[in-house]
Amino acid sequence: MEDLGEIVGEFLMESHENLDQIDRDLVSLEQEPDSRDLISRIFRAIHTIKGTSGFLAFSRLEKLAHAGESLLSRLRDGVQPVTPETITVLLLCIDGVRSLLSSIEEKGTEDEVDVESMIVRIKAQMDAPTDAAAPAAPAAAAPAAPAEEAPVSVEEAPAATRPAPEPIAEQRQPIGQILVDAGAAQPTDVTSALQQQIEGDERKLGTILLEEGKTQPAAVNEALQSQAPKRSIADSAIRVDVDLLDTLMNMVGELVLARNQLVRGVMEIGDSGLVRSAQRLGMITSELQEGIMKTRMQPIEHIWSKLPRVVRDLSNSLGKQVQLVMEGKETELDRSLLEAVKDPLTHLVRNAVDHGIEDPERRIAAGKNPEGTLTLRAYHEGGHVAVEVADDGAGLNVERIAQKAVENGLLRPEQIPNMDKRDIMAMVFQPGFSTAAKVTNVSGRGVGMDVVKTNIENIGGAVSVDSTPGEGTVWRLTIPLTLAIIQALTVDCGDQRYVVPQVAVLELVFVDGKTTKVEYASGAPVYRLRGKLLPLVRLDRALGFEVGGDQGVYIMVLQADGRRFGLVVDRVLNTEEVVVKALNTRLKDIGMYAGATILGDGKVGLILDVSSLARRSHLAVDSERENVVEKRTSGGGGTERLLVTAVGERRVAIPLDTVTRLEEFPRDRLEHAGSREVVQYRGQILPLVRLSHLLGAYGEEPEGDTVSVVVYSEGGRSVALVVDRIVDIAENSTTARRDADEDGLVGTAVIQQRVTELLDVRRAILAADPNFYSEAGGEMLVEV
Amino acid sequence: MASRQFATFEVDGQLFGVEVHTVQEVLSYNEYTPVPLAPPAVGGLFNLRGQVIAAVDLRVQLGLARQALQGPVMNVILRGDGEPVSLLVDKIGEVVDLDDETFEPPPDTLSGPTRELVVGTFKLDGRLMLALDVNQAVDTYRATN
Numbered sequence: 001m002e003d004l005g006e007i008v009g010e011f012l013m014e015s016h017e018n019l020d021q022i023d024r025d026l027v028s029l030e031q032e033p034d035s036r037d038l039i040s041r042i043f044r045a046i047h048t049i050k051g052t053s054g055f056l057a058f059s060r061l062e063k064l065a066h067a068g069e070s071l072l073s074r075l076r077d078g079v080q081p082v083t084p085e086t087i088t089v090l091l092l093c094i095d096g097v098r099s100l101l102s103s104i105e106e107k108g109t110e111d112e113v114d115v116e117s118m119i120v121r122i123k124a125q126m127d128a129p130t131d132a133a134a135p136a137a138p139a140a141a142a143p144a145a146p147a148e149e150a151p152v153s154v155e156e157a158p159a160a161t162r163p164a165p166e167p168i169a170e171q172r173q174p175i176g177q178i179l180v181d182a183g184a185a186q187p188t189d190v191t192s193a194l195q196q197q198i199e200g201d202e203r204k205l206g207t208i209l210l211e212e213g214k215t216q217p218a219a220v221n222e223a224l225q226s227q228a229p230k231r232s233i234a235d236s237a238i239r240v241d242v243d244l245l246d247t248l249m250n251m252v253g254e255l256v257l258a259r260n261q262l263v264r265g266v267m268e269i270g271d272s273g274l275v276r277s278a279q280r281l282g283m284i285t286s287e288l289q290e291g292i293m294k295t296r297m298q299p300i301e302h303i304w305s306k307l308p309r310v311v312r313d314l315s316n317s318l319g320k321q322v323q324l325v326m327e328g329k330e331t332e333l334d335r336s337l338l339e340a341v342k343d344p345l346t347h348l349v350r351n352a353v354d355h356g357i358e359d360p361e362r363r364i365a366a367g368k369n370p371e372g373t374l375t376l377r378a379y380h381e382g383g384h385v386a387v388e389v390a391d392d393g394a395g396l397n398v399e400r401i402a403q404k405a406v407e408n409g410l411l412r413p414e415q416i417p418n419m420d421k422r423d424i425m426a427m428v429f430q431p432g433f434s435t436a437a438k439v440t441n442v443s444g445r446g447v448g449m450d451v452v453k454t455n456i457e458n459i460g461g462a463v464s465v466d467s468t469p470g471e472g473t474v475w476r477l478t479i480p481l482t483l484a485i486i487q488a489l490t491v492d493c494g495d496q497r498y499v500v501p502q503v504a505v506l507e508l509v510f511v512d513g514k515t516t517k518v519e520y521a522s523g524a525p526v527y528r529l530r531g532k533l534l535p536l537v538r539l540d541r542a543l544g545f546e547v548g549g550d551q552g553v554y555i556m557v558l559q560a561d562g563r564r565f566g567l568v569v570d571r572v573l574n575t576e577e578v579v580v581k582a583l584n585t586r587l588k589d590i591g592m593y594a595g596a597t598i599l600g601d602g603k604v605g606l607i608l609d610v611s612s613l614a615r616r617s618h619l620a621v622d623s624e625r626e627n628v629v630e631k632r633t634s635g636g637g638g639t640e641r642l643l644v645t646a647v648g649e650r651r652v653a654i655p656l657d658t659v660t661r662l663e664e665f666p667r668d669r670l671e672h673a674g675s676r677e678v679v680q681y682r683g684q685i686l687p688l689v690r691l692s693h694l695l696g697a698y699g700e701e702p703e704g705d706t707v708s709v710v711v712y713s714e715g716g717r718s719v720a721l722v723v724d725r726i727v728d729i730a731e732n733s734t735t736a737r738r739d740a741d742e743d744g745l746v747g748t749a750v751i752q753q754r755v756t757e758l759l760d761v762r763r764a765i766l767a768a769d770p771n772f773y774s775e776a777g778g779e780m781l782v783e784v
Numbered sequence: 785m786a787s788r789q790f791a792t793f794e795v796d797g798q799l800f801g802v803e804v805h806t807v808q809e810v811l812s813y814n815e816y817t818p819v820p821l822a823p824p825a826v827g828g829l830f831n832l833r834g835q836v837i838a839a840v841d842l843r844v845q846l847g848l849a850r851q852a853l854q855g856p857v858m859n860v861i862l863r864g865d866g867e868p869v870s871l872l873v874d875k876i877g878e879v880v881d882l883d884d885e886t887f888e889p890p891p892d893t894l895s896g897p898t899r900e901l902v903v904g905t906f907k908l909d910g911r912l913m914l915a916l917d918v919n920q921a922v923d924t925y926r927a928t929n
Binding site: 544583590597 | 822829834835867869
């Protein structure tokens with residue numbers, strides 16, 4: 001037996017794969033009990049395990065597989081129907097096989113695993129009334145003695161006299177046999193053709209029969225197909241040790257570095273022949289790198305394959321009905337990442353079945369299909385892979401999460417009204433957070449979601465959750481494609497070079513100080529990016545350097561954690577593929593760096609951590625105004641976000657909710673319609689109202705070729721409020737204000753240490769367009 | 785008679801030593817990448833055959849002014865706990881065999897940051913060598929706390 005070590009290893013590996021397939025097939029079989037294909041496939045897989053275990057003298061394993069096979073053969077032959085109970089018993093049998101295999105793997109023996117009780121259950125299932133009205137008899141109720149009338153008896157088989165492993169005939173029948181069985185050829189013809197082959201005819205059997213007109217081409221084709229090996233992949237793929245792949249991966253990483261250094265050196269020398277060779281080397285390296293990366297890529301199906309079983313078992317035990325839908329299972333990920341995603345994903349799925357999807361009664365009461373749907377979705381998205389776990393359950397209870405967060409001291413009550421719904425939901429990722437009313441053995445112990453978050457963040461990914469009450473919850477994992485090599489931009493700040501992951505970079509803006517310039521809102525640097533204010537973070541300031549000037553610098557528009565901001569750097573050099581090296585653990589604590597890399601010149605470069613840069617720089621408020629909601633404030637208490645504008649010497653604040661867009665119009669585009677100023681805007685005539693006139697703030701007209709306006713739209717109509725300058729966005733507590741008597745204002749407040757007037761938006765709009773709120777006021781529309 | 789091997793080096797004229805088995809290698813390097821916001825004792829990062837090594841400025845750890853890091857500086861690279869860490873020193877000395885007999889605890893008059901880094905004194909011919917506590921010596925947060 002000593003030579004069998006490797007064979008056993010291969011057998012174990014192959015069997016584990018087969019078992020996973022059987023698991024999936026069994027769960028599918030439950031959905032389509034009539035599928036003979038599925039039964040045959042399961043049968044074949046079990047049969048293979050049985051055969052090999054017999055050969056390797058694992059008698060318990062063989063007996064158990066044999067019992068499972070017997071039950072399957074009854075299903076296959078239609079002696080008894082496929083019922084959920086049979087599936088359960090078969091799954092149990094597979095679990096038994098699995099524990100035998102792991103026992104063999106760990107201890108080298110199968111002696112410690114009890115198979116008798118499982119065999120008894122399987123036999124009980126075979127003896128169960130075939131009408132299947134009653135659930136399968138549990139093991140205790142099953143006859144203890146082996147039932148002799150079972151088609152295949154499970155006799156005690158000492159290892160010495162164990163039956164010879166069955167020939168692989170069932171897996172791959174001779175073509176003659178298939179043709180005869182199908183009635184497509186006569187046994188005598190086949191025999192004579194065989195005889196011809198023995199006598200030296202080198203033609204294939206099917207060819208002989210065909211050429212002698214003993215059978216039909218179609219029949220031979222069909223026979224060949226049924227004969228074709230089921231796992232043809234085995235012929236086109238080989239197994240490779242993962243460690244070897246990892247080593248190759250590391251070496252390619254080093255090669256990329258060496259190439260970068262070489263290319264840089266060659267460029268300096270400037271010899272055209274050398275440059276060509278270097279370019280060629282560069283191309284080959286890139287291709288090699290890509291190829292090596294591909295060997296490590298595996299479809300996400302690998303980690304999804306266990307989930308149907310998880311969902312089935314869990315939903316059954318909870319009395320729920322859950323249908324599992326998988327979309328994009330061919331989406332590929334680096335295997336180390338797959339490994340890291342596996343547990344978090346399983347947790348999310350279990351959580352969705354346990355807490356997300358309601359039980360059938362509640363679903364019916366809510367007017368939903370009693371069967372819930374759990375959708376797993378994977379797709380590529382801008383250099384990342386997104387994996388979603390979506391259920392159509394009751395959704396997250398935002399109020400309860402908020403309340404719980406306050407109880408746990410994670411939030412202060414006054415923060416709640418001011419918070420985005422999603423931010424409140426994100427509290428579930430805090431350690432020790434659970435809103436489950438009762439703790440089940442599945443989830444609800446408050447461990448899990450924070451672990452999910454930590455695990456995903458450890459691999460450079462992100463987790464988010466979104467939920468609609470009554471309609472369901474979507475958990476979303478964003479995972480990088482690979483860890484080791486990233487596309488990055490190198491930038492200069494002071495005399496140092498830094499690396500910014502390209503995935504975070506949206507665009508670059510060069511600030512010349514004339515057409516593009518950095519502006520300041522009460523000291524906070526901002527940039528007008530297509531009419532919208534982009535908060536800026538100066539890298540030199542963030543790193544504690546001496547702060548440089550505002551001219552001749554670059555703004556990198558970055559996106560991180562759902563926030564958009566501009567990072568001001570001195571110079572942007574080039575894009576490069578860099579190999580991410582771990583940073584000394586102590587330096588990680590600084591939080592500013594995601595890692596380090598070796599730059600083309602051999603020096604170490606620090607990779608900036610964009611999201612912590614955003615956080616550190618106190619971008620506390622989400623300044624992203626891309627999708628400013630087009631609805632008006634509900635008038636609730638708490639705080640609101642205000643757009644602060646300058647009108648003459650005064651500061652006027654407009655509730656941000658009422659702002660649709662910020663625009664700049666060239667001064668010469670302003671036209672007059674009657675007594676009013678208007679401007680053509682998106683096929684409409686947009687009436688303008690100058691806040692300086694409205695508020696009686698006659699100061700100097702601001703210079704410049706453009707005017708800044710705040711556009712307000714409602715129900716297809718828009719008006720524009722002209723201000724001198726957009727200053728900032730600020731948060732303000734609605735209680736900290738004083739009512740104003742002045743016309744056109746609702747009050748005053750102190751915002752950023754300055755007295756700011758709050759605009760009466762409705763009043764201002766009516767000043768621009770008296771018919772704005774009346775139904776029949778279509779005269780302002782342009783005919784286009 | 786028990787004896788131990790020490791790798792010795794000088795900082796500010798004082799001879800220090802660490803046990804030889806804690807040392808991975810000694811080399812001179814001249815390009816360091818500063819790490820903004822890091823504790824002051826972090827001298828910088830450098831590339832050791834593709835590996836990124838953090839260099840701890842032993843001068844800062846001893847309460848002295850930083851190394852200038854212009855031109856080559858000697859590194860004593862310690863194996864560390866899974867990740868090598870380098871100590872920036874002024875000058876490399878010899879590897880010496882020292883009897884335990886020549887060891888004494890640090891003198892009571894030794895105080896300040898040096899006292900915390902030193903486990904004892906070895907009496908060499910004509911000079912004293914202070915044995916460093918390796919873990920303390922590379923703990924860059926120690927001085928700032």
